[in-house]
Amino acid sequence: MTALREPARAARPTPVRRPRRFPSLxxxxxxxxxxxxxxxxxxxxxxxxxxxxxxxxxxxxxxxxxxxxxxxxxxxxxxxxxxxxxxxxxxxxxxxxxxxxxxxxxxxxxxxxxxxxxxxxxxxxxxxAGVLGESMLVDLRDRILGQGGIPELPHGWYAESALRSAGGTPFAGDFIVATTSPGGERLEVVVVDVSGKGEQAGTRALLLSGAFGGLLTALDPAHFLPSANNYLLRQQWEEGFATAVHLSLQLDTGAFEVRTAGHPPAIQLAAGSGRWAVLETEGPILGLIEGADFPCVRGVLRRGDALLLYTDGMVETRRRDIGLGIDRMVGQAERLLRGEFDGGAARLVEALGSQNDDRALLLVHRR
The missing domain is CATH 1.20.58 (Methane Monooxygenase Hydroxylase; Chain G, domain 1)
Incomplete structure (x- = not known):
């Protein structure tokens, strides 16, 4: 193949380079x-x-x-x-x-x-120095929270996330990563609960939020959790496990896929019947089993339907089993989200869960 040559261009004067002050200096x-x-x-x-x-x-x-x-x-x-x-x-x-x-x-x-x-x-x-170190930590915290920002969705869709850390500290072991496909036709969201809580899990949550954000953007939905599991296994942390729930939602049709890894199941509202249903999925915790398989639950969000993804801090306490906690969440969702989904994630997080555990929740609603 013959390479095409560009037409000759008029010579431009070489710009004068000004000396730069390097950051280290x-x-x-x-x-x-x-x-x-x-x-x-x-x-x-x-x-x-x-x-x-x-x-x-x-x-x-x-x-x-x-x-x-x-x-x-x-x-x-x-x-x-x-x-x-x-x-x-x-x-x-x-x-x-x-x-x-x-x-x-x-x-x-x-x-x-x-x-x-x-x-x-x-x-x-x-x-x-002390002030610089504090500013670095603040920047790291902001990056974790920024990963959980919901991208702009097409008309007819509403999504909101809420996060509360144990004891009100700014660092949490729970985080949310959300992104859309290059064409904007698919929403990918993962809600993760890292082992530990508060500041103890904050550093691991920072590392995983960046890694999971890259995997979520680059991989097909079926390959995300296996790749995340392999990533955690390679870290060889003493407390290097995490649970996660992954949602892949087609914004044009409403079809979705949900996969979990040792995580509480997602909950779906069917607007036609007005009932909430638990989407039972089973998958091993990330970072423990090599070559693990993560089964998929498929469904469709029609107009008026909603979906809740959350961490165990929302439904499990020392005195309450996770099954009873899910039933309580369903009851609160029926009461707090009746006819008004805007701000619903924040209302549920404030009403449910333990103040001594990290809590994260994602609400997706098709208007």
């Missing part, structure tokens, strides 16, 4: 400025204590210590703490009379310095 310059100004502040406070020993207390040095703990990285923070301690010893030399109150203040400053040093050693595993 910019970050280093920022850290240097922070160290400089904190050092200046520590010197100024130490000098003030030495000049006005009866006016400015010794524990004023706590201020640069706390600022350093928040702003400095684990490499600079230990040296800065030592520098402040040297300033404290110099300030003590200007005290005319060392009283009991002065001794207690010095002891408090030393104890605080010791605590900051311990925190710095623990933080060295992450390699970032």
């Amino acid at each position: 910019a970050g280093a310059a920022r850290e240097s400025r922070i160290v400089f100004w904190l050092t200046v502040a520590a010197i100024a406070i130490t000098a003030s204590i030495m000049v006005f020993p009866n006016v400015i207390p010794i524990n004023a040095l706590v201020v640069p210590l706390l600022l350093g703990s928040l702003l400095l990285g684990p490499r600079q923070l230990p040296w800065f703490v030592v520098f402040v301690m040297v300033g404290l010893m110099l300030a003590l030399t200007r005290q005319s009379v060392i009283q009991v109150r002065t001794v207690i203040a010095v002891a408090i400053v030393f104890l605080l310095s010791f605590i900051i040093l311990l925190t710095s050693f623990r933080r060295s595993r992450l390699g970032v």
Whole structure:
């Protein structure tokens, strides 16, 4: 085959490249400025204590210590703490009379310095300053929640998700991943419950939400749960199991497929009869059995019908069996969703489940 050549184009002047500031250099310059100004502040406070020993207390040095703990990285923070301690010893030399109150203040400053040093050693595993580390965690949390955002659906469809973590913490072991096919004719959703709860499961939930999002987009519905199971097996975590329910919904016809992996079954509302039915499916927990099979339940959502996907925190408590919890959810759904599905997921999550367990729920309704 002969390659086609493009017609010659007029030569364009080569653009002048401007020098860029690389992120690493910019970050280093920022850290240097922070160290400089904190050092200046520590010197100024130490000098003030030495000049006005009866006016400015010794524990004023706590201020640069706390600022350093928040702003400095684990490499600079230990040296800065030592520098402040040297300033404290110099300030003590200007005290005319060392009283009991002065001794207690010095002891408090030393104890605080010791605590900051311990925190710095623990933080060295992450390699970032306190404020930056917190912002990273907030960004990770937002990414988990962003994965559960429901994409825009065609006219005639309504979907809503709700998530509550154990004890009201911002991190949860339950998460939802939703996406549509490239043509927008199919909705793919998976509701996952990772082993553990709250902050303990937050890191695993973050990793799995990203991996499951990629698998959900790239694979056919029948291959998603087997691939997710293989992914978890390869991680070799001590508590590396998870349960999941996967929904594949054709938005043009309403036909759907539901598969579960050790997860509570989905619940479907038939608008014609007004009754909720449990879609019984059986599949092993993800991350335990190699080569597991996940049976499929098929159905159709007609106008007025609805579907609920949820985690066990919605239906299971220490004092209530999961079967009774599902019956209670059906009763609450009949009462709370009667004629009004907008905001129904949030109402069900608030009304059901245990405050000591993560809870997640997805509501899909065909108008």
